[in-house]
Amino acid sequence: MVNKDTHSHHISQQFNEDLDEVKKQLLEMGGQVENQINDAMEALVEADSELAETVMSNDDQINRMEVSIDEDCARILARRQPAASDLRLVIAVSKANNDLERIGDETKRIARLALQLLENGQSPRGYVEVRHITGLVREMLHNALDAFARLDVDMALKVARADHNVDMEYTTAMRELITFMMEDPRSISRVINVIWALRSLERVGDHARNIAEHVIYLVKGKDVRHVSYEQMERKAKAD
Amino acid sequence: MVNKDTHSHHISQQFNEDLDEVKKQLLEMGGQVENQINDAMEALVEADSELAETVMSNDDQINRMEVSIDEDCARILARRQPAASDLRLVIAVSKANNDLERIGDETKRIARLALQLLENGQSPRGYVEVRHITGLVREMLHNALDAFARLDVDMALKVARADHNVDMEYTTAMRELITFMMEDPRSISRVINVIWALRSLERVGDHARNIAEHVIYLVKGKDVRHVSYEQMERKAKAD
Numbered sequence: 001m002v003n004k005d006t007h008s009h010h011i012s013q014q015f016n017e018d019l020d021e022v023k024k025q026l027l028e029m030g031g032q033v034e035n036q037i038n039d040a041m042e043a044l045v046e047a048d049s050e051l052a053e054t055v056m057s058n059d060d061q062i063n064r065m066e067v068s069i070d071e072d073c074a075r076i077l078a079r080r081q082p083a084a085s086d087l088r089l090v091i092a093v094s095k096a097n098n099d100l101e102r103i104g105d106e107t108k109r110i111a112r113l114a115l116q117l118l119e120n121g122q123s124p125r126g127y128v129e130v131r132h133i134t135g136l137v138r139e140m141l142h143n144a145l146d147a148f149a150r151l152d153v154d155m156a157l158k159v160a161r162a163d164h165n166v167d168m169e170y171t172t173a174m175r176e177l178i179t180f181m182m183e184d185p186r187s188i189s190r191v192i193n194v195i196w197a198l199r200s201l202e203r204v205g206d207h208a209r210n211i212a213e214h215v216i217y218l219v220k221g222k223d224v225r226h227v228s229y230e231q232m233e234r235k236a237k238a239d
Numbered sequence: 240m241v242n243k244d245t246h247s248h249h250i251s252q253q254f255n256e257d258l259d260e261v262k263k264q265l266l267e268m269g270g271q272v273e274n275q276i277n278d279a280m281e282a283l284v285e286a287d288s289e290l291a292e293t294v295m296s297n298d299d300q301i302n303r304m305e306v307s308i309d310e311d312c313a314r315i316l317a318r319r320q321p322a323a324s325d326l327r328l329v330i331a332v333s334k335a336n337n338d339l340e341r342i343g344d345e346t347k348r349i350a351r352l353a354l355q356l357l358e359n360g361q362s363p364r365g366y367v368e369v370r371h372i373t374g375l376v377r378e379m380l381h382n383a384l385d386a387f388a389r390l391d392v393d394m395a396l397k398v399a400r401a402d403h404n405v406d407m408e409y410t411t412a413m414r415e416l417i418t419f420m421m422e423d424p425r426s427i428s429r430v431i432n433v434i435w436a437l438r439s440l441e442r443v444g445d446h447a448r449n450i451a452e453h454v455i456y457l458v459k460g461k462d463v464r465h466v467s468y469e470q471m472e473r474k475a476k477a478d
Contacts, residue, residue, distance in 0.1 A: 063465040070462070074330060081320040091313060098337065178428055185424035189417055199438075223309070226302040 015080045019089055022072045023148075026093050026100070029065040030145040033100050033107070034138060036062070037204060040110035041134040044197055045127045049118050055111035062104040069097045085218075092218040096148065099207040099214075103141065106200040106207075113193045113200075124187050125180050126194035129173035133201045136166050140208035147215045153236050156219075159212035160229055166205040173198055254319045258328055261311045262387075265332050265339070268304040269384040272339050272346070273377060275301070276443060279349035280373040283436055284366045288357050294350035301343040308336045324457075331457040335387065338446040338453075342380065345439040345446075352432045352439075363426050364419050365433035368412035372440045375405050379447035386454045392475050395458075398451035399468055405444040412437055 036055055043052035073094045076082060082090055117123060140162045147155035177195055181188050216224045216236045224232040275294055282291035312333045315321060321329055356362060379401045386394035416434055420427050455463045455475045463471040 060465070067462050067464065074326065077316060077330075078322050078326050083317050087313065087317055091316075094333075095337075098334075178431060181420070182424045182427050185421045185427075188421050188424075188427075192417060223306050225306065226299075 033103050036107040037138045040107040044114040052111040052114040059104050059108040066101040088218050092214040095214045096211045099210045103204050103207045106204050109200050110197045113197050117193050120190050123190040123194045137205040144208045144211040151219045156212040156215040163205050163209040170202040272342050275346040276377045279346040283353040291350040291353040298343050298347040305340040327457050331453040334453045335450045338449045342443050342446045345443050348439050349436045352436050356432050359429050362429040362433045376444040383447045383450040390458045395451040395454040402444050402448040409441040
């Protein structure tokens with residue numbers, strides 16, 4: 001027996017499936033990007049040209065995922081006309097999608113730097129810092145994706161706090177590397193590649209923080225970009 | 240006399256006004272960001288701390304514009320449920336909004352570097368390149384916004400071609416500055432600030448190119464991200 005209620009029930013079921021599916025795709029893409037961060041770092045630190053090439057070619061796949069998720073979001077907006085929290089989910093997925101793709105770009109940059117270092121010879125400094133900051137930003141991204149999966153505002157706030165820590169570690173590492181270059185100018189063209197890699201990692205942290213902000217928007221309906229951590233926390237905890 | 244037709248006419252008129260208004264806001268924000276690029280460069284090259292402070296405080300205003308445009312886009316999606324080219328306009332505005340905000344961030348970074356150079360003393364090199372590349376990326380942004388305003392695909396393609404030129408100029412400038420630092424290691428901590436500024440300008444070019452890609456999506460309904468210039472041109476010219 002098919003009546004109007006059954007029909008609209010089917011529609012809303014299909015709608016929920018569409019939303020679940022696009023969220024699932026985003027989290028899958030997130031998992032791949034997480035791996036890219038680690039692989040790019042290993043390629044740089046271990047001077048592994050094969051791994052660097054793999055990271056660079058995997059980035060094409062991540063770009064295709066971005067395009068596909070954006071297409072799905074546009075389709076959901078056009079056909080399902082979501083409102084309230086459903087609309088926020090589509091908007092948050094679309095924005096997080098963009099951040100993930102940009103993290104992918106940074107990992108590709110790091111892989112390219114790994115290849116340049118293989119040509120020019122290894123940098124005499126900076127690998128410890130690269131490894132350390134990679135660990136920090138990878139954990140940030142992992143937690144941001146977890147927060148997205150579980151709609152966990154506290155976890156999102158934790159990511160925002162971690163970003164401050166990354167910025168401090170980055171600044172310290174940068175200062176040390178600049179001092180080192182002044183003492184050993186012949187190393188400049190090699191050390192500068194490690195400096196670029198650190199810069200990319202610091203950007204990865206920024207994007208992970210952005211994703212955490214999208215989670216707070218999704219759950220609380222509040223835009224917490226461009227505010228201090230204290231304001232963010234107040235907005236995220238308010239009802 | 241108010242009948243059903245008059246009512247739906249009013250609704251569709253209001254809808255068009257909403258779309259026009261959000262597009263107008265985006266272009267206004269674009270104009271402000273354009274000025275920020277120039278002011279940040281002048282602050283750096285002319286060692287003007289007052290101008291640097293102005294750029295940094297103007298960035299707050301640009302951030303507020305981003306939040307406001309995003310709110311308007313979400314409201315249009317929820318209330319007006321746009322489809323086809325109207326939906327593409329909302330999506331393109333939302334994406335270009337994000338790129339403009341990130342250009343704003345880069346100009347703020349350049350202003351901060353200007354202040355650091357005022358503390359550490361001017362860099363002995365790199366200002367000519369900063370001025371030159373600023374001119375190129377500012378023109379790219381101007382043309383990308385023009386293409387958005389007029390739905391001009393040819394202009395959007397011109398922006399994409401210009402980005403290639405910026406990347407080459409950037410690479411050349413970078414190589415020269417690295418060579419200079421090797422010859423004069425005491426200058427490193429000052430030259431490196433100019434290197435960061437060039438990096439930021441190169442990113443501005445990337446974002447202007449992104450905006451041009453959004454224009455092609457808006458006009459042609461085709462996603463031209465992550466493809467070569469030749470493929471982009473083919474997709475943009477096809478019917």
